[in-house]
Amino acid sequence: MSPNLTLWGRKNSCNVQKTLWTIEELGLPYRHEPVGGSFGGLDTPAYRALNPNGVVPTLQDGDLTVWESHATVRYLAAAYGGDTLWRADPRQRAIVDQWADWTATTFQPAWINLFWLLVRTPKAQHDATAIAAAHARTLTPLRTLDANLARHPYVAGEELSYADIVAGVSLYRWFTMDIERPATPNVEAWYQLLQQRRAFRDVVMVDYAELVGRLAF
Ligand SMILES: N[C@@H](CCC(=O)N[C@@H](CS)C(=O)NCC(=O)O)C(=O)O
Structure with missing residues (x-):
């Protein structure tokens, strides 16, 4: 499956950085939606539908939406990292x-x-x-x-x-x-x-x- 990634979140958030570093480490293409912090946008119904907590990061891959930074990182590692970032053993x-x-x-x-x-x-x-x-x-x-x-x-x-x-x-x-x-x-x-x-x-x-x-x- 080829990635169709959108990352929601300001890049100076340490939790967003976990997702973004994983994306960059794996060399994956992605779209970026800057929300949170001075960008705002976390209280809109549209964003809350993606992430009911109203925080960043949120990751989308096609029709999949994942929040909680560690879950986003594990998803990327499992889907696109082979045996590198997350081990099979x-x-x-x-x-x-x-x-x-x-x-x-x-x-x-x-x-x-x-x-x-x-x-x-x-x-x-x-x-x-x-x-x-x-x-x-x-x-x-x-x-x-x-x-x-x-x-x-x-x-x-x-x-x-x-x-x-x-x-x-x-x-x-x-x-x-x-x-x-x-x-x-x-x-x-x-x-x-x-x-x-x-x-x-x-x-x-x-x-x-x-x-x-x-x-x-
Ligand atoms: N446990 C969540 C915490 C997410 C969180 O607290 N994000 C902060 C930024 S690090 C946030 O959205 N703050 C509001 C804002 O940036 O406007 C995760 O790991 O994803």
Whole structure:
């Protein structure tokens, strides 16, 4: 089946970046509908019919509509990635899924909370105590990731998988946030490795100035 993809969502959303990086990694053609953030458009009946949550990303492939960023990534990997981004072997697949679910439930909520308190909240409203607590809560999963990456170069083993994509969208923000960063040499090596990929540079390493001091969306 050949792809007939439309991606809905602003490109400076970390969740949209997961879908977009996967599309670019697999070299798939796609149409882009910029919605969300300053583009708006999430509350229209037409968009809500696609995604009842009124958030981005939403992915369409012909008559299929999928939301939840990790589901979009898994769909693309299963449909067009062969055995690359998602593994066929159940034992390897379990490890890829493990790190992806950990990202959704543990790592991302921690770093996103810090990003909101530090970057999205206007400086005049900064709460130093809350920032320090969020910082500490981000370091715990980051150290888990660092210990994992001491064993192999990518999150789920020797090769890139979709777990690198969903976890890796955090990296540019983490390494550009104005905050103290304790040494995490294996995470830093992984960041360097991912920067060798055009898709990572183009999709993830993008300006987020529009989000600074902005709580509205
Ligand atoms: N669990 C959802 C979360 C989606 C989400 O919260 N998206 C945010 C952007 S990262 C959003 O749509 N915010 C409103 C906006 O951008 O206007 C997913 O992973 O797709």
